[in-house]
Amino acid sequence: MKRHWYGLVVLGLLAFVGVASASEEVRVELQLRPPHLDPTLTPSATTAEAMHLNVFQGLTRIDREGQVQPALASHWRTSGDGRQLILGLQPDITFHDGQPFTAESAAFSLERLLDPEAGNPQRHLFSAIERVEVAGPYRLRLHLSRPDALLPFRLGLSAAVMVHPYSAATNAERPVGTGPYRVDGWRRDELHLSAYPGYWQASPAISRGIFTFTANRLEMENALAEGLIDLYPDGSTLLSHPQLSLRSDYVMQDGLSEGQVIVALNHARPPLDDLRVRRALSHAVNRQALLSIYPSAEPPVIGSHFSPLHPAYVELAERYPHSPKRARELLAEAQAEGLELTLTLPPTIYAERASLFIASDLEAVGIRVRLERLSWQEWLERVFTNRDYALTLVAHVEPFDLDIYARDDYYFNYRSETFRALWERIEAAQEESERHALLGEAQRHLAEEAVNVFLFMKPQQAIYKANLGGVWQNAPIPAVPLEELYWK
Amino acid sequence: MQPAMGLTTRAAVLTALMVLVAFGAIALALSTFSKYRDAVGFLADRQAQVLVTTSRLLQQSEGMVASTAMLMLAEDHLSRRQAMFEIADRKEWIGRLVEDLAELRDADEHFAPIYLARDRLVERLEVLDELVSQRINLREANAQQALPDVLTLARLAQVEAQIAEVIRTTRTLSMDLSVAVGYHLAAARQESQRRVDALAEETRHSEALLKASGLGVLLVVLATVAFIHHSVVGRVTRLEQALRRERPLPEEISTGGHDEIARMARTIHRYVDRINHNEQRILTMNRELDFLASHDGLTRLHNRRHFDQTVTQHAETLQAQGYCAAMVDIDHFKQVNDRHGHAAGDRVIAHVAGLLRGGLPDNALLARYGGEEFAVVLPGMAPAAALECLERIRRRVAQTPLLVEDAQIPVTVSIGLAPQLPSGEVEHCLRAADESLYRAKRSGRNRLVLRAQRAGDAMGERA
Numbered sequence: 002m003k004r005h006w007y008g009l010v011v012l013g014l015l016a017f018v019g020v021a022s023a024s025e026e027v028r029v030e031l032q033l034r035p036p037h038l039d040p041t042l043t044p045s046a047t048t049a050e051a052m053h054l055n056v057f058q059g060l061t062r063i064d065r066e067g068q069v070q071p072a073l074a075s076h077w078r079t080s081g082d083g084r085q086l087i088l089g090l091q092p093d094i095t096f097h098d099g100q101p102f103t104a105e106s107a108a109f110s111l112e113r114l115l116d117p118e119a120g121n122p123q124r125h126l127f128s129a130i131e132r133v134e135v136a137g138p139y140r141l142r143l144h145l146s147r148p149d150a151l152l153p154f155r156l157g158l159s160a161a162v163m164v165h166p167y168s169a170a171t172n173a174e175r176p177v178g179t180g181p182y183r184v185d186g187w188r189r190d191e192l193h194l195s196a197y198p199g200y201w202q203a204s205p206a207i208s209r210g211i212f213t214f215t216a217n218r219l220e221m222e223n224a225l226a227e228g229l230i231d232l233y234p235d236g237s238t239l240l241s242h243p244q245l246s247l248r249s250d251y252v253m254q255d256g257l258s259e260g261q262v263i264v265a266l267n268h269a270r271p272p273l274d275d276l277r278v279r280r281a282l283s284h285a286v287n288r289q290a291l292l293s294i295y296p297s298a299e300p301p302v303i304g305s306h307f308s309p310l311h312p313a314y315v316e317l318a319e320r321y322p323h324s325p326k327r328a329r330e331l332l333a334e335a336q337a338e339g340l341e342l343t344l345t346l347p348p349t350i351y352a353e354r355a356s357l358f359i360a361s362d363l364e365a366v367g368i369r370v371r372l373e374r375l376s377w378q379e380w381l382e383r384v385f386t387n388r389d390y391a392l393t394l395v396a397h398v399e400p401f402d403l404d405i406y407a408r409d410d411y412y413f414n415y416r417s418e419t420f421r422a423l424w425e426r427i428e429a430a431q432e433e434s435e436r437h438a439l440l441g442e443a444q445r446h447l448a449e450e451a452v453n454v455f456l457f458m459k460p461q462q463a464i465y466k467a468n469l470g471g472v473w474q475n476a477p478i479p480a481v482p483l484e485e486l487y488w489k
Numbered sequence: 490m491q492p493a494m495g496l497t498t499r500a501a502v503l504t505a506l507m508v509l510v511a512f513g514a515i516a517l518a519l520s521t522f523s524k525y526r527d528a529v530g531f532l533a534d535r536q537a538q539v540l541v542t543t544s545r546l547l548q549q550s551e552g553m554v555a556s557t558a559m560l561m562l563a564e565d566h567l568s569r570r571q572a573m574f575e576i577a578d579r580k581e582w583i584g585r586l587v588e589d590l591a592e593l594r595d596a597d598e599h600f601a602p603i604y605l606a607r608d609r610l611v612e613r614l615e616v617l618d619e620l621v622s623q624r625i626n627l628r629e630a631n632a633q634q635a636l637p638d639v640l641t642l643a644r645l646a647q648v649e650a651q652i653a654e655v656i657r658t659t660r661t662l663s664m665d666l667s668v669a670v671g672y673h674l675a676a677a678r679q680e681s682q683r684r685v686d687a688l689a690e691e692t693r694h695s696e697a698l699l700k701a702s703g704l705g706v707l708l709v710v711l712a713t714v715a716f717i718h719h720s721v722v723g724r725v726t727r728l729e730q731a732l733r734r735e736r737p738l739p740e741e742i743s744t745g746g747h748d749e750i751a752r753m754a755r756t757i758h759r760y761v762d763r764i765n766h767n768e769q770r771i772l773t774m775n776r777e778l779d780f781l782a783s784h785d786g787l788t789r790l791h792n793r794r795h796f797d798q799t800v801t802q803h804a805e806t807l808q809a810q811g812y813c814a815a816m817v818d819i820d821h822f823k824q825v826n827d828r829h830g831h832a833a834g835d836r837v838i839a840h841v842a843g844l845l846r847g848g849l850p851d852n853a854l855l856a857r858y859g860g861e862e863f864a865v866v867l868p869g870m871a872p873a874a875a876l877e878c879l880e881r882i883r884r885r886v887a888q889t890p891l892l893v894e895d896a897q898i899p900v901t902v903s904i905g906l907a908p909q910l911p912s913g914e915v916e917h918c919l920r921a922a923d924e925s926l927y928r929a930k931r932s933g934r935n936r937l938v939l940r941a942q943r944a945g946d947a948m949g950e951r952a
């Protein structure tokens with residue numbers, strides 16, 4: 002029987018260890034279930050939130066203040082003429098499958114990023130890169146078609162994470178990166194991550210991360226009420242926000258994201274191709290009243306697709322003051338009275354809440370509105386990919402993504418030679434002052450064209466357990482780095 | 490080696506049995522713990538999930554009532570849409586909760602009423618949404634007019650009536666939904682209880698089995714001890730006791746069985762047997778030596794030394810009861826030896842000794858006294874009777890020739906007989922008988938001469 006007691010003792014110890022390790026687990030709610038897990042192949046920010054900086058890492062990383070920091074590249078410099086970016090890579094790093102990270106795999110990742118066939122939705126951000134050269138086992142030289150001061154920042158975006166040739170093709174289902182966590186897999190609708198023992202930096206305090214994706218607002222509020230969620234980075238629009246802010250076990254944190262919340266218009270759908278109609282929509286919406294969806298935040302109202310945090314920001318919020326009268330006049334001018342529009346919504350709480358106000362505002366100027374709710378997958382497919390919509394309400398969380406208005410293939414269906422030329426000049430601009438001036442021009446152009454109805458900067462009110470430390474206050478990029486979290 | 494089980498084998502079998510029973514008990518205990526763990530895990534995990542899911546389901550189905558109230562009370566489209574969003578969220582979540590429940594409870598036959606009640610309720614709520622929307626529009630239209638419009642008011646009253654009707658049906662449908670969900674909550678509770686009961690029962694069963702196993706181990710241990718005591722200690726002790734005797738008896742050494750102790754016992758048995766046999770032989774030899782010390786080897790009669798000792802020992806008795814003494818000598822014995830050889834001579838001596846032995850009474854003392862000479866003392870016998878007895882023997886000898894290798898050897902004896910002398914001493918009497926023998930030889934042999942009483946006999950002088 003002695004052996005048996007040993008067994009019991011071992012079981013007891015295991016149970017103890019189990020209890021001990023359970024406290025190093027964190028449950029993060031992200032609301033939108035990612036279409037897949039490869040951040041280089043989807044515009045869905047929720048994939049980046051779960052994967053970037055946790056499973057995948059880039060050559061550089063953007064920190065919580067939005068600053069560029071070394072990551073897989075320990076240092077870099079730009080050549081005198083600005084036409085080369087030379088990066089020195091960290092040695093002795095392995096992917097989760099044991100494959101080494103070298104200049105070869107980095108070059109593969111960047112070439113894949115630049116390959117139009119590979120389908121990286123952010124490929125255009127890296128269009129300055131002409132050629133990738135392996136200059137040594139841990140040395141990479143990027144040959145640029147033009148100087149690009151933003152390139153180190155962009156290399157820190159989720160679209161530019163490093164992958165390995167062996168695993169790149171299956172990253173969507175079985176992601177293999179160099180980050181502090183590896184993916185254990187899906188259990189029901191939860192994504193489980195655990196600390197990678199071979200991580201090249203210090204082991205993180207949190208050993209297990211569980212991402213949950215609860216689209217249903219009631220269900221999520223219920224989960225929060227039951228204390229099942231340790232961190233929800235975007236609790237701003239919760240109806241139960243006031244109740245939750247009274248709880249001592251949860252902390253609400255005010256912050257801003259780089260996300261512009263807009264009513265995106267499909268320019269290919271008449272009469273949205275009519276500038277008067279678009280301006281009527283901009284006048285119809287009462288942005289200030291809309292902000293009541295945030296019980297405890299006052300995000301800045303915007304008049305263009307640009308962050309007020311950026312030094313080149315131009316104040317355009319009052320370009321289209323709330324005026325139902327002016328809106329009706331413009332609609333009458335465009336002979337678009339009795340207009341009927343469908344507002345297609347992704348399943349985010351801010352979109353649903355804001356849509357109620359937008360619908361009332363549009364109805365107030367005589368537009369009949371139908372609200373259509375879609376799942377995230379449906380939204381990505383129908384709206385983003387197939388551009389089968391009239392109006393949609395969404396936040397563009399990618400930082401500094403003004404270039405999307407220069408793209409023909411973007412879901413707005415907005416085509417402007419003027420803007421494209423402007424953007425080319427912005428990219429070629431060497432001087433910062435020149436760049437900023439051009440960026441200001443670009444903002445004004447988008448506002449004048451009323452390309453979309455620009456609403457406000459999306460607040461990032463993280464709600465998390467009071468004893469959880471290390472949560473990002475702002476969200477300069479969509480990411481929830483578990484590595485930086487710890488239990489107090 | 491014997492085909493039967495040896496001590497080692499039996500000990501090994503018992504040990505194996507003990508180990509087997511012990512391991513069986515351990516395995517049983519482990520399996521009980523494992524079952525217990527599984528059952529507790531199931532209860533904690535799955536049943537808890539079922540209970541949580543059904544509770545949430547109940548909460549959401551009851552929440553439908555709140556959402557209905559919110560919709561009914563909506564004063565503008567924003568509130569109305571918000572209510573409808575909430576209703577859609579509840580509908581979607583109820584659907585998923587039911588799916589979860591169906592998966593958790595491995596059953597689907599009873600879930601249809603929930604879906605049905607939910608869908609009918611939502612259907613009615615959509616109708617309500619449309620009516621509320623109309624009401625909002627009519628109220629707004631009314632508010633914009635300076636004077637109340639009769640038609641609008643009539644339409645409004647009609648819509649209000651329809652809303653009241655829909656509300657009544659939604660109330661019933663909400664109840665149906667709650668009842669359908671409540672059924673599963675109760676079922677889940679019952680299932681939990683059943684699981685707990687089954688677990689308790691199984692634990693009790695395992696407990697009894699474990700106790701029995703413990704008892705089994707104890708019995709096997711006792712059996713082992715008894716076996717060792719009986720088969721080893723007991724037998725070795727008995728063997729030791731048997732061997733401790735001064736003269737161990739082979740029949741006391743138990744040699745039954747086929748094991749190592751039995752083989753050892755048989756070896757000891759054979760050894761003891763051999764020792765006893767040898768001892769018997771030594772005793773026989775000793776008896777033979779004793780016999781030869783007092784007897785004559787050829788005739789098996791007493792020898793002269795023994796005869797003299799006996800006579801001396803019993804002298805008083807003889808004198809008291811009276812006796813006669815006689816000396817017998819084979820006639821012409823030298824010639825027999827010379828003619829027929831010493832072997833034939835020996836046979837003649839043995840032949841005469843046999844006839845003497847046969848002819849004398851049982852209490853007569855008889856010994857081979859010299860080469861072919863015999864001494865006889867006849868206690869309590871009168872000279873006349875002695876004479877008659879000895880004369881009969883003499884005649885018998887003379888009439889019984891010895892047959893040696895087809896040749897008849899005639900044998901005769903001369904006898905000198907003397908009665909008890911007045912001195913009473915046997916030695917004197919024998920000497921007197923010897924004198925008579927001498928006379929008999931001188932008188933022609935094959936005769937008996939009785940010594941006559943003389944005057945000097947009383948003084949005990951030489952006759």
